[in-house]
């Protein structure tokens with residue numbers, strides 16, 4: 322048995338840890354505990370619950386209202402790792418300033434960032450969005466079409482990035498990529514960047530925006546980018562989507578061309 326005196330001595334340490342890591346507790350509570358309970362109570366996936374909320378609170382054909390409904394649900398109800406409204410502004414600005422024609426997104430999830438990208442595209446531009454999870458892709462497809470974007474503007478590809486990247490030229494007729502948004506599993510960032518380099522789809526000036534490079538983090542990817550000499554790199558520092566207090570960032574890379 323631990324004596325009450327020893328237990329009391331540990332209380333300050335416990336409080337310090339709770340205060341220091343409170344935002345991580347909040348994240349764990351909202352992303353894991355609430356999700357498990359709600360999955361059990363509703364029999365629906367978290368993504369389906371989010372989409373039901375969007376369906377009942379957003380205006381069809383209005384991408385802004387669909388993004389607002391997602392943002393409200395993710396900040397007040399449950400957590401989903403969409404890029405979110407704050408980091409989303411960086412994505413919006415880069416798209417507005419560069420008017421890319423061919424955009425690739427790795428990691429669609431519920432379609433939040435795909436809608437965000439599509440609403441900034443110019444006429445004739447196209448987004449290829451890759452999602453490996455079939456049930457996430459089903460929700461994303463419904464959300465993207467609800468926002469009013471058809472298959473000509475946003476093509477949702479249900480597969481892994483590793484399988485799709487080598488086929489983009491021949492099967493999807495993509496000649497070059499102007500903008501790549503990476504927001505899938507962080508361990509895939511580096512191998513997929515190298516696949517993109519080998520695919521011949523990157524050309525001088527192609528922008529690659531990689532989310533969550535600080536939290537959960539992609540250290541191998543950042544190390545490679547800095548050492549390779551193939552990219553100009555700029556870090557956009559921010560907090561994690563929907564949880565202030567956890568530091569995160571997006572890496573903006575500009576491809577300088579093959580050496």
Ligand SMILES: C[S@@+](CC[C@H](N)C(=O)[O-])C[C@H]1O[C@@H](n2cnc3c(N)ncnc32)[C@H](O)[C@@H]1O
Pocket residue numbers: 402403404405427428429430431432433434435451452453454457480481482483504505506509
């Ligand atoms: C962080 S979420 C994407 C969020 C989305 N970009 C947004 O901001 O709305 C990551 C998604 O990437 C998908 N994913 C992870 N690794 C993948 C891979 N190698 N290929 C395709 N999809 C992947 C996961 O299934 C998950 O739905």
